[in-house]
Amino acid sequence: DSGVTQTPKHLITATGQRVTLRCSPRSGDLSVYWYQQSLDQGLQFLIQYYNGEERAKGNILERFSAQQFPDLHSELNLSSLELGDSALYFCASSVADSGSSQYFGPGTRLTVL
Amino acid sequence: AQSVTQLGSHVSVSEGALVLLRCNYSSSVPPYLFWYVQYPNQGLQLLLKYTSAATLVKGINGFEAEFKKSETSFHLTKPSAHMSDAAEYFCAVSDRRGSQGNLIFGKGTKLSVKP
Numbered sequence: 001d002s003g004v005t006q007t008p009k010h011l012i013t014a015t016g017q018r019v020t021l022r023c024s025p026r027s028g029d030l031s032v033y034w035y036q037q038s039l040d041q042g043l044q045f046l047i048q049y050y051n052g053e054e055r056a057k058g059n060i061l062e063r064f065s066a067q068q069f070p071d072l073h074s075e076l077n078l079s080s081l082e083l084g085d086s087a088l089y090f091c092a093s094s095v096a097d098s099g100s101s102q103y104f105g106p107g108t109r110l111t112v113l
Numbered sequence: 114a115q116s117v118t119q120l121g122s123h124v125s126v127s128e129g130a131l132v133l134l135r136c137n138y139s140s141s142v143p144p145y146l147f148w149y150v151q152y153p154n155q156g157l158q159l160l161l162k163y164t165s166a167a168t169l170v171k172g173i174n175g176f177e178a179e180f181k182k183s184e185t186s187f188h189l190t191k192p193s194a195h196m197s198d199a200a201e202y203f204c205a206v207s208d209r210r211g212s213q214g215n216l217i218f219g220k221g222t223k224l225s226v227k228p
Contacts, residue, residue, distance in 0.1 A: 002156065031214060043203065043218040056213035090156060098207065098214035099145055099164070104156040 004105035006091050012111045018079040021108045025072055025093030032074040038087040050097040081112045115140045117204050119219035127227045132191040134222050136204030144206040146187040151201045199226045
């Protein structure tokens with residue numbers, strides 16, 4: 001158990017819908033990262049927050065957005081969902097904004113029908 | 114831009130044999146380097162991390178990796194494979210410069226262990 005929690009574990013929805021994925025970092029960690037894992041793209045970095053502020057952006061679509069709240073939990077919002085958005089979405093956390101080890105949650109499996 | 118190449122998408126070894134998973138990075142400045150393991154239907158677990166303190170890094174479950182700057186490599190080894198080592202292994206890099214900590218992952222290597 002990494003100490004990072006993600007809900008829900010599974011999510012099945014239809015095209016065009018909007019969903020919210022939630023992540024709680026390890027106690028004491030200030031950075032939260034979101035990654036997408038799919039068969040064709042592999043593991044791709046989406047976005048990083050550090051102590052409530054956006055720190056880095058990766059291959060995140062404009063239909064996707066995220067935020068980190070004062071209690072440091074984070075939410076990833078995916079809207080206007082397409083079939084190709086079906087993937088595993090991981091959250092990771094670390095103590096610092098760079099250079100420290102990242103600990104991954106169990107992931108949310110999103111299926112878009 | 115940084116990148117990671119993992120040679121061999123599938124590696125098969127016999128139980129008790131040496132495990133060698135290859136990773137090469139591309140970066141003008143040696144980055145932070147990581148190995149993660151992913152068991153089926155689970156998240157990624159950190160095996161080990163290179164920061165520059167020592168070129169040979171020991172990790173969990175008997176794994177170790179050696180940083181070789183001249184070869185831009187960070188190969189993962191284990192002297193004797195166990196059935197429980199069957200999983201997918203990912204090499205990742207993170208830039209030392211700046212204040213962004215995101216990881217760039219290789220495509221992964223699936224390790225099979227034959228009895």
